[in-house]
Amino acid sequence: MTTVxxxxxxxxxxLGVWPHRGKVAIAGWGMSPVDRRWxxxxxxxxxxxxxxxxxxxxxxxxxxxxxxxxxLLQCPNNMAGAASGSSASWGPSRPYxxxxxxxxxxxxxxxxxxxxxxxxxxxxxxxxxxxxDSVPDIGEGLGMAxxxxxxxxxxVALYIYTANNLEGRYRRGEGNAVQNRxxxxxxxxxxxxxxxxDLQLFSTIPLRQYLRKYNATWDxxxxxxxxxxxxxxxxxxxxxxxxxxxxxxxxxDYTNARPITWPAKIWDYxxxxxxxxxxxxxxxxxxxDLKQKPVYVLNHNAGGLxxxxxxxxxxxxxxxxxxxxARMAYEGSGLQPKDIDIFNPYDGFSPxxxxxxEAFQWHGVGKGEAADFVKGDIRVEGAxxxxxGGGNLGNGRTRTAMYIDSIQQLRGQAGARQVSxxxxxxxxxxxxxxxxxxxxxxxxxx
Amino acid sequence: xxxxxPVADExxxxxxxxxxxxxxxxxxCRACNALQYPPRPRCQDxxxxxxxxxxxxxxxxxxxFVVLQDSHIPYRAPDQPFNLAVVxxxxxxxxxxxxxxxxIAPFEVPVGAAVEVIFEEVAPGQLIHxxxxxx
Numbered sequence: 001m002t003t004v005x006x007x008x009x010x011x012x013x014x015l016g017v018w019p020h021r022g023k024v025a026i027a028g029w030g031m032s033p034v035d036r037r038w039x040x041x042x043x044x045x046x047x048x049x050x051x052x053x054x055x056x057x058x059x060x061x062x063x064x065x066x067x068x069x070x071x072l073l074q075c076p077n078n079m080a081g082a083a084s085g086s087s088a089s090w091g092p093s094r095p096y097x098x099x100x101x102x103x104x105x106x107x108x109x110x111x112x113x114x115x116x117x118x119x120x121x122x123x124x125x126x127x128x129x130x131x132x133d134s135v136p137d138i139g140e141g142l143g144m145a146x147x148x149x150x151x152x153x154x155x156v157a158l159y160i161y162t163a164n165n166l167e168g169r170y171r172r173g174e175g176n177a178v179q180n181r182x183x184x185x186x187x188x189x190x191x192x193x194x195x196x197x198d199l200q201l202f203s204t205i206p207l208r209q210y211l212r213k214y215n216a217t218w219d220x221x222x223x224x225x226x227x228x229x230x231x232x233x234x235x236x237x238x239x240x241x242x243x244x245x246x247x248x249x250x251x252x253d254y255t256n257a258r259p260i261t262w263p264a265k266i267w268d269y270x271x272x273x274x275x276x277x278x279x280x281x282x283x284x285x286x287x288x289d290l291k292q293k294p295v296y297v298l299n300h301n302a303g304g305l306x307x308x309x310x311x312x313x314x315x316x317x318x319x320x321x322x323x324x325x326a327r328m329a330y331e332g333s334g335l336q337p338k339d340i341d342i343f344n345p346y347d348g349f350s351p352x353x354x355x356x357x358e359a360f361q362w363h364g365v366g367k368g369e370a371a372d373f374v375k376g377d378i379r380v381e382g383a384x385x386x387x388x389g390g391g392n393l394g395n396g397r398t399r400t401a402m403y404i405d406s407i408q409q410l411r412g413q414a415g416a417r418q419v420s421x422x423x424x425x426x427x428x429x430x431x432x433x434x435x436x437x438x439x440x441x442x443x444x445x446x
Numbered sequence: 447x448x449x450x451x452p453v454a455d456e457x458x459x460x461x462x463x464x465x466x467x468x469x470x471x472x473x474x475c476r477a478c479n480a481l482q483y484p485p486r487p488r489c490q491d492x493x494x495x496x497x498x499x500x501x502x503x504x505x506x507x508x509x510x511f512v513v514l515q516d517s518h519i520p521y522r523a524p525d526q527p528f529n530l531a532v533v534x535x536x537x538x539x540x541x542x543x544x545x546x547x548x549x550i551a552p553f554e555v556p557v558g559a560a561v562e563v564i565f566e567e568v569a570p571g572q573l574i575h576x577x578x579x580x581x
Contacts, residue, residue: 179450179521180448180450180451180521181450181451181452181453182450182451182452182453183453183455184455185484186450187452187453187454187455187458187484188452188484188544189544190450190452190519191449191450191451191452191544191568191574192449192530192544192545192546192574193449193514193517193519193522193525193528193530193546194530194544195517195518195519201512201514201530204512205510205511205512205532208510208511208512209509209510212510212557258515258516259513259515259516259527260515260516261512261513261514261515261516262512262513262514262515262527262553263512264512309482309490309540310482310483310484310540310541310542310543311483311484311532311541311542311543311544312532312542312544314509314532314542
């Protein structure tokens with residue numbers, strides 16, 4: 001196995017335009033079914049089975065076969081942990097099964113070793129030589145794949161992103177979540193009921209400040225965006241709501257929904273799901289000879305921007321961090337806000353939406369202008385098709401919707417979601433907290 | 447209202463010792479005099495590693511609040527809904543503290559109001575810093 005260093009990361013300002021801008025392309029994508037949870041018994045719906053299925057679909061979309069892959073970037077993420085992301089210790093000890101399900105690997109987490117060992121065609125592929133062990137989450141991970149192709153580490157990279165969900169409640173199983181002691185970083189927040197991993201809390205306080213400053217209400221700002229995402233999600237072929245149960249979310253449903261971190265409600269969170277997405281990344285030159293129209297990578301960003309200076313992130317800190325993320329994306333791609341047609345920012349916690357909209361200045365939205373903007377036509381049929389893919393809120397917490405929609409829009413394959421305005425460039429991101437994991441994409445290398 | 451009990455470590459022990467004496471202290475950089483909280487190994491402004499402690503006035507203002515109705519911390523679930531406010535320190539508004547604002551009904555936190563520190567016992571011999579609206 002190959003080990004990975006972090007020198008590839010474009011994690012700060014001042015790096016200029018990505019030297020490989022337009023020379024790398026996304027050639028295919030694939031999704032597994034999106035289940036609410038793994039039921040603990042269906043071996044054809046484990047995360048491992050879904051990972052291989054999604055990868056095969058991505059290769060098929062690209063017009064490639066497993067033997068064409070020479071780079072496997074498998075993100076072993078297991079987000080639905082008890083307190084820190086370890087699903088292996090979440091919930092009751094489960095019985096294991098016959099191989100390949102004789103450990104957690106393959107059931108609720110997926111490593112590159114498991115993929116190779118359990119996908120015969122890939123296992124037989126002697127060209128598969130680039131298999132890094134440390135592959136980050138989507139966004140950053142797709143950037144890693146793009147950089148690997150650009151640097152010649154592989155020619156056809158297969159990136160696989162897993163999102164697990166099991167029975168029980170998310171991240172409420174152990175550690176500071178259930179004990180009466182607050183240790184480590186938790187000593188500064190848990191005694192007051194704040195949790196260090198509660199990003200809804202950490203994004204809601206700044207948005208409350210924002211609403212107070214700009215004299216807007218939570219519902220008038222958030223409802224149009226969230227309803228729009230659910231509408232777009234209902235038009236997404238693979239999403240949780242379009243394939244399992246339609247949310248049919250209405251304004252009344254949203255405003256009357258169960259509060260979690262008031263005024264944030266249940267619909268302000270993305271719904272945890274069990275699903276896998278996969279992407280094929282190759283050179284622009286190679287992509288031009290493949291099945292689909294290439295979607296060129298103009299830039300990728302990675303790394304982290306730090307956190308709050310004190311106990312809690314303030315609006316000023318949040319806005320400054322988001323503005324830096326936007327500057328990095330624009331600097332690296334050589335584009336400006338006016339150049340961006342498709343905008344799929346991270347939305348897993350709804351307060352990211354207005355801050356992203358204003359930081360990236362998409363369609364000219366400036367500070368304090370998001371509430372007025374979303375009163376306009378943000379539908380895919382309209383002039384300002386915000387989050388045309390429906391994102392995590394409209395499709396479930398796969399964290400892939402932002403990328404898949406951007407690819408589909410730039411190819412002209414978004415079907416009922418295809419925007420009526422120009423679709424030549426896109427920004428797609430996954431950014432838990434202040435992480436600049438954004439891609440800038442285009443349907444032309446120039 | 448049961449609360450989680452903070453467990454001091456090497457870096458935070460002077461802070462919690464002070465709290466147990468009903469004093470609110472923050473770190474101060476000996477090089478640039480910057481104040482910071484929570485304590486960290488280095489100064490966030492100049493990177494200096496020589497840090498001391500300074501007692502504060504214990505006065506601040508309420509910056510913002512939310513109401514937790516489904517906290518990630520089940521231990522606090524019996525208290526739901528409860529206020530979770532952020533209070534800035536008057537001497538250094540870049541410093542902020544969490545507060546439950548004891549005695550103020552959920553949803554009724556007066557944002558912008560002046561507050562003063564109080565101390566609440568969460569376990570025998572262990573206090574935490576809380577805040578109340580100033581008299």
